[in-house]
Amino acid sequence: MKKLLSLLLVLSLFAACAACKPGKNDGGKDSAETETSASVPETSVNVPEAAMSYAEYVAAELDSQVVVETYVQAKQSWWDNKATFYTQNEDGAIFIYNMPCTEEDYAKLTPGTKIKVKGYKSAWAGEVEIIDAVYDILEGHFIAQPLDVTALLGTDELEAHQNQFVSFKGLTVVASTYTDNDVQKTAPFLYNWNGSGSHDANSDLYFNVSDGENTYTFTVESYLCDKNSEVYAAVEALDIGDVIDMEGFLYWYNGVNPHITKVTPATIE
Amino acid sequence: MKIARLRTYRRAFAILLAITASLTAFAACHGKSNRTQSAVPETFDESKNYSITFWAKSDTNKTQTEIYEKAVKDFETLYPNVKVTLRIFTDYGRIYNDVITNISTDTTPNVCITYPDHIATYLTGNNVVVPLDDYISNEKYGLGGSSVKFDSPAKSEVMEKFLDECVLDGKYYGVPFMRSTEACYINKTYVEKLGYELPEKLTWDFVWEVSEAAMQKGDDGNYLVNGQNVLIPFMYKSTDNMMIQMLRQKNIGYSDADGNVLIFNDDTMSLLFDLANHCKTKCFSTFKIDSYPGNYFNAGQCIFAVDSTAGATWIGTKANHMDISADQVVDFETVVYPIPQFDVDEPKMISQGPSLCIFNKSDPQVVLASWLFCQFLLTNEVQMAYAETEGYVPVTKKAQESPLYVDYLARSGEDAEHYQVKIDATKLLLDNVDNTFITPVFNGSASLRDAAGQLIENVVKSVRRKETVDEAYMKKLYSDVRSLYRLDQKTAISGNDQGQVGNGDKTLPAGSIALLITLAVAWLGIATYFIITFIKNKKHAK
Numbered sequence: 001m002k003k004l005l006s007l008l009l010v011l012s013l014f015a016a017c018a019a020c021k022p023g024k025n026d027g028g029k030d031s032a033e034t035e036t037s038a039s040v041p042e043t044s045v046n047v048p049e050a051a052m053s054y055a056e057y058v059a060a061e062l063d064s065q066v067v068v069e070t071y072v073q074a075k076q077s078w079w080d081n082k083a084t085f086y087t088q089n090e091d092g093a094i095f096i097y098n099m100p101c102t103e104e105d106y107a108k109l110t111p112g113t114k115i116k117v118k119g120y121k122s123a124w125a126g127e128v129e130i131i132d133a134v135y136d137i138l139e140g141h142f143i144a145q146p147l148d149v150t151a152l153l154g155t156d157e158l159e160a161h162q163n164q165f166v167s168f169k170g171l172t173v174v175a176s177t178y179t180d181n182d183v184q185k186t187a188p189f190l191y192n193w194n195g196s197g198s199h200d201a202n203s204d205l206y207f208n209v210s211d212g213e214n215t216y217t218f219t220v221e222s223y224l225c226d227k228n229s230e231v232y233a234a235v236e237a238l239d240i241g242d243v244i245d246m247e248g249f250l251y252w253y254n255g256v257n258p259h260i261t262k263v264t265p266a267t268i269e
Numbered sequence: 270m271k272i273a274r275l276r277t278y279r280r281a282f283a284i285l286l287a288i289t290a291s292l293t294a295f296a297a298c299h300g301k302s303n304r305t306q307s308a309v310p311e312t313f314d315e316s317k318n319y320s321i322t323f324w325a326k327s328d329t330n331k332t333q334t335e336i337y338e339k340a341v342k343d344f345e346t347l348y349p350n351v352k353v354t355l356r357i358f359t360d361y362g363r364i365y366n367d368v369i370t371n372i373s374t375d376t377t378p379n380v381c382i383t384y385p386d387h388i389a390t391y392l393t394g395n396n397v398v399v400p401l402d403d404y405i406s407n408e409k410y411g412l413g414g415s416s417v418k419f420d421s422p423a424k425s426e427v428m429e430k431f432l433d434e435c436v437l438d439g440k441y442y443g444v445p446f447m448r449s450t451e452a453c454y455i456n457k458t459y460v461e462k463l464g465y466e467l468p469e470k471l472t473w474d475f476v477w478e479v480s481e482a483a484m485q486k487g488d489d490g491n492y493l494v495n496g497q498n499v500l501i502p503f504m505y506k507s508t509d510n511m512m513i514q515m516l517r518q519k520n521i522g523y524s525d526a527d528g529n530v531l532i533f534n535d536d537t538m539s540l541l542f543d544l545a546n547h548c549k550t551k552c553f554s555t556f557k558i559d560s561y562p563g564n565y566f567n568a569g570q571c572i573f574a575v576d577s578t579a580g581a582t583w584i585g586t587k588a589n590h591m592d593i594s595a596d597q598v599v600d601f602e603t604v605v606y607p608i609p610q611f612d613v614d615e616p617k618m619i620s621q622g623p624s625l626c627i628f629n630k631s632d633p634q635v636v637l638a639s640w641l642f643c644q645f646l647l648t649n650e651v652q653m654a655y656a657e658t659e660g661y662v663p664v665t666k667k668a669q670e671s672p673l674y675v676d677y678l679a680r681s682g683e684d685a686e687h688y689q690v691k692i693d694a695t696k697l698l699l700d701n702v703d704n705t706f707i708t709p710v711f712n713g714s715a716s717l718r719d720a721a722g723q724l725i726e727n728v729v730k731s732v733r734r735k736e737t738v739d740e741a742y743m744k745k746l747y748s749d750v751r752s753l754y755r756l757d758q759k760t761a762i763s764g765n766d767q768g769q770v771g772n773g774d775k776t777l778p779a780g781s782i783a784l785l786i787t788l789a790v791a792w793l794g795i796a797t798y799f800i801i802t803f804i805k806n807k808k809h810a811k
Contacts, residue, residue, distance in 0.1 A: 063733040120734060125560035132730075181335060196329040201359070254564060254593045 047118045047136050054091035060121050066130060067118045070094050071142040073165055074249065074261070077223040078106040085109065086163060086224075086249045086259075087117075088144040093163035093250070095129040097122075105137070114140030127252040128162060146247045154214045158256055166250045166258065170266045171209035171216075173242045188238040193217075202227045205235045209244070218246065221259040234263040306396050307633040309407045309640075313416070319638045320352045321379035324367070326623065328359050336654045344645045347418045351638045361387070361623070368628075372397055377628035379639040385434060385710045386718075388442050388626050393712060399627040400440040404640045412644065421644050426667040434707050435624050445664040446646060447655060448622035449579035450698045450705055451510055451608050454563075454690065456572045458601035459483070459494050470613035471606045473515075476503055476573050480552040483572055495569045495599070503553045504562035506576040509722035510619050515540055516721075517706055518611045523721070528711035530756050532721060533747045541728050541743060548732040557726055558733075564592050569599030575608055578660035578694035579622070585690040605693035607701060620705035622661065653677070657686070660694030662702075669699065720754040 051069040052060070060066050070087040077084050083101040087094050096117060101109070109115065119133025146167035152158040153168070175186035178195030187195065189207035197203025205220040225231045238244070245267060248260035323341065327333040334357055341353045356378070358364045365387045371377045372394050383391075391398050405424055409416040413423030424432075427444070435443035453471055460467055465479050480502035483494045492500040505511045512532075516523045519540070522531030547553055556562060562574035563584040574584065582589040585603035610616050625646060627639045645651065652663035653674050663669050678696065682689035698705070708714065727746055731738055751757045 063730075063735075065734070120730075123559075125564065179331065192329050194329050194331060196327070196331045196334070254560075254597070 047116050047134065049118060051116055054089060057094065057121070058092065062121055062123055062128075064121055065118065066121045067116065068094055068130070069114065069116050069138065071140070071144075072109050072113045072115060073111055073144055074224060075106065075109065075111075076221065078103060083109070084223075086165075087115070088164060089142065093144075093161070093165070095127060095163045095251070096133055097124070097129045097131050099130075099133040099135060101135075108137065112141040112143050114138040114142065125253050126255065149250065150211065153211050153216060153256075158250070159252070161250050162252050164250050166248065168209070168246045168258070170243055170245065171211055173238050173240055173244060174208045174210045174215055175240050176206060176208050186240070188240045188242070189235050199227055199236070205232065207235055207238060209246075216256065218248070218258050218260050219251075221251075224249075224259055225261055231261055231263055235260070238263070306400060306629065307636065309403050309410060310633050310637050311409075313410060313637050313641070314634050315348070315350050317634065318350045318352065319632075319635050320354065321635065321639050321642060322354045322356060323642065324356050324358060324364050324378040324381045326358050326361055326364060326382050330658060332658045333655060336651065336658070339654075340646060340651045343650075344642055347645075348638070348641065351642070353642055365390075379628060379630065379635065380643050381626055381628065382446060382623045383443065383626050385437060385443065385624060385707075386715045388435075388437055388624075389710050389712050389714065391626070391628075392437060392442065396629050398442050399629050399636055399640075400442055401444065401627065401640070402441050404627075404637075405441060405444075410637060410641065412647075417641065417644065419645055419648055422647050422649075422665040422667040427647065427665050428669075428702065430702055430705070431620070431664045434620065437710065443624040443626040444643065444647065446623045446625050447579075447661040448620060448664055448698065449577050449659075449661050450618045450620060450701065451507070451514070451575055452578045452581070452660070452694045452697050453606045453608050454566060454574045454576065454581075454584045455604050455606055456566065456569070456601050457604045459569070459572045462494055467604065467606075470616070471609045472613060473609040473611060476609045477547050477552075479572065481547070481550055484550050484552050494572075497568075497570060499565075499568075499570045501552070501554045501559060501565055501570060502572045504555065504559070504565055504571045504574050505553075505725075506556045506562050506574075506580070507722065508555050508557070508725040509718045510621075511575070512537075512540075512721040512725055513708055513718070514608060514617065514619055515611070518615075518617045524709050524711075524714065524717055528709060528713065530717055530751075532717065532724075533751065533756075537724070538740075538743045538747075541724060541746075542738070544725065545728050545732050545738045548729050551733065553729065555726060555729060558729060561592060563588075566603075567591065567599070568593055568597045569601060577621070578662075578698055581605070581660035581691040581694035582658075582688060585688075587688070588690065589685055589688055603690050605690060605697055607697055607704075616701065616704045618701060618705055620702075620707050622664075649673075656695070660691045660698075662695055662698045716754045717756060720750050720756055723750050723753070 047067060049067040051067050054068070057066055057068050068089075070089045072085050073088050073093075074086040075083065076086065078101065081100055081102060082098040083106050084098055085096045087096055094117070096119070099117070099119070114137070116136045116138055117130055117133050118135070119130040122129055122131045144165040146165050147161065148169060149158060149161055149166045150169045150171070152161070173188050176188065176190045176195075177184060177186050178190055179185070180195070189205050191197030191199065191201070191203040191205060193206050202222045204222045206217055208215050208217055210216075220232055220235050222232070243266040245264050246258070246260050247262040248258045251257050251259045323337075325337050327337070337355055337357070341355050345351060345353060358367070361382070361384060364381060364383065368377055368381060368383075368387070368391060372391065377397065388398060405411050407414055411424070412427065413421050428448075431445035431448050432441070435441050435445060453476070455467065457467060460479055463479055463482050465475075465482075468475055483492065483500060483502040485493050487493050491498050494500065513523060516532070516537065519536065521536040521540070522534055524530055524532070544553070559565070561583075562571055562576055563580065565571035566574040566584055567586065567588060576584065583592065586598060586600050591598065607616055608618050625643050627636065627643055630636055630639075647665055649665070649668045649671050652665055652668035653671065655661065656663045656668070657677060663674065668674055677687065678692055680687040681692040708718070724746065727750070728738060731742065736742070
């Protein structure tokens with residue numbers, strides 16, 4: 001009898017597990033949304049088209065199909081089988097937004113990895129990028145060295161280097177302003193653009209730097225460099241008046257808005 | 270210096286969709302709570318201390334956070350035995366995500382800002398969310414109750430239409446907190462420059478006609494109307510809402526009272542073909558494709574921008590918040606209209622905005638404390654303060670009719686606090702409450718909403734990419750979107766066009782039936798075993 005009871009209880013456990021598993025057509029309320037997450041999309045394919053040169057890519061019209069060979073320089077995020085990359089080849093940089101990518105491939109796409117990407121050239125708030133893309137991983141390796149664009153700040157020429165790995169030398173941290181309970185305050189950096197975020201929330205960091213003539217807003221993008229990164233800590237330690245060197249990717253959002261990956265005290269030359 | 274909301278929100282938007290879609294998977298097993306719904310206590314025991322948590326949303330609006338903090342402080346002053354811990358989330362999707370996770374560990378918050386779509390999912394757990402009917406009507410602690418220590422609105426003073434939006438499965442599972450709708454923000458200066466006069470009531474035909482007329486370029490390659498090389502005359506922030514409202518205005522099926530998906534029909538296809546025709550001139554775009562309509566609008570690069578009334582402080586030449594640098598802002602006159610209509614005699618626009626729900630706890634006194642705090646958020650002070658941060662509308666007539674609020678509306682344009690575009694957007698909803706609607710709520714309705722927007726996004730992109738948009742294209746689009754959002758697997762679920770939710774199919778899943786039968790057999794066996802043992806022991810004793 002005891003054995004029979006044990007068996008029944010074990011059976012009930014299995015039944016419980018089965019009942020908890022979202023069924024496909026069991027009429028339960030969850031059947032519709034449980035599997036709504038976009039199915040794993042086609043990602044890595046053989047792209048037969050010949051890759052265009054960087055100059056051809058730059059010349060291509062928005063919304064046209066483009067094929068490029070480029071190298072991953074940094075990864076911003078992966079979510080729901082989509083990933084965003086900062087890439088660059090010997091001639092220029094290409095931002096690849098929300099490219100269908102398995103988590104397994106995302107792990108393989110380390111900085112330097114060569115990829116062939118086919119997608120559509122697009123622009124979002126001035127940021128030129130490739131969207132709705134597929135890719136192949138190729139043989140090859142390239143890591144871009146930072147291009148010093150300090151002298152190009154404030155010039156039209158800067159946009160030609162959009163998304164490139166760049167450096168800025170000898171810029172001075174100037175105050176960022178925010179409002180706290182209707183009181184205007186200043187700080188060397190802000191969590192979120194208006195100071196509404198926090199370290200714990202892993203908010204993006206915003207700070208202003210000046211070249212003596214103009215002031216620019218730079219960002220530590222928390223998906224690229226999170227609150228545990230060196231650059232995040234370095235920016236949190238900044239004081240107004242600090243003179244610093246920086247490296248990062250020349251991102252664009254209605255104007256230049258670099259995503260900074262490294263901050264160090266300015267070197268005196 | 271440039272102030273920016275930045276791409277973070279585009280990123281958050283994409284992740285929000287993914288969270289909404291994928292985390293519902295946990296709903297199947299999240300029914301940790303087996304509590305029964307307890308009755309409203311006779312008396313609130315103020316001799317004991319209670320701790321409750323309140324999960325709220327504020328992205329980067331610090332004033333909204335400060336209003337929540339003040340509400341907590343003021344409530345604790347009235348009820349010193351209740352400690353309220355406020356947790357601020359940056360978006361609704363994350364609240365939803367964490368609630369789902371915490372249901373399984375029985376650590377839900379006490380009070381939570383939410384949407385009916387989300388409550389529908391929470392309700393798949395057993396007694397997870399507190400039905401509020403008895404609380405609302407309780408003589409002592411209900412809305413306007415005799416023992417409530419603050420000036421609480423009576424039930425009759427809460428906007429009936431908004432309160433009804435919180436009815437799920439025939440019961441109030443929430444109360445409204447704020448309401449908004451969508452507005453069409455118009456650059457009147459440019460409309461008139463193009464030789465048009467704004468009509469009293471805006472139609473889709475008018476918007477398309479002016480938008481297409483605006484695409485003329487001069488010899489320098491710039492658009493004649495703004496003298497710039499960028500112009501997207503008509504932009505829509507939420508294409509989900511765009512499709513849903515067009516369908517409702519045309520009485521085309523979207524979903525029915527049982528939660529069945531009706532959107533993939535010939536009439537919808539006809540709307541999409543019309544849209545495709547207009548897109549050929551590139552006179553239309555969306556947030557997902559080109560970024561915030563308000564930014565283009567403020568730069569004089571957009572003439573008709575449709576966005577939430579709750580985003581009004583970002584729109585217009587003198588907007589409170591600016592996402593582009595000052596040198597990019599163009600001076601013009603902004604006017605606020607209801608969204609375009611197909612039939613101006615029967616305008617229809619969506620009702621949206623956050624609600625509040627309470628999660629069940631074992632101690633009825635804690636639930637009552639949660640209800641009292643929830644009710645406190647409906648007081649005039651909280652309602653008016655929060656509504657005034659954006660183009661929100663207070664959900665109580667008590668607040669709407671208060672002299673302070675009437676004065677606030679009357680001072681439109683006086684200063685930044687009374688920013689005209691914001692107050693015009695607020696008035697738009699106040700004047701059109703009877704013309705608002707919501708879509709049926711059921712577990713899966715969020716996916717259908719996403720799919721509705723996806724149809725528009727895909728068509729716009731395809732036209733821009735010079736793809737052939739014909740019937741074969743549309744059939745494939747329907748198939749792809751159905752598949753992407755798993756809408757082909759949807760079963761009749763729930764809901765009616767009052768937004769009420771229920772389990773349309775009341776039969777239990779096969780797995781659940783098997784579980785119940787097995788458990789019943791096991792308990793029967795245990796009982797039989799003990800009876801036999803008892804009889805045997807009795808015989809031995811004899």
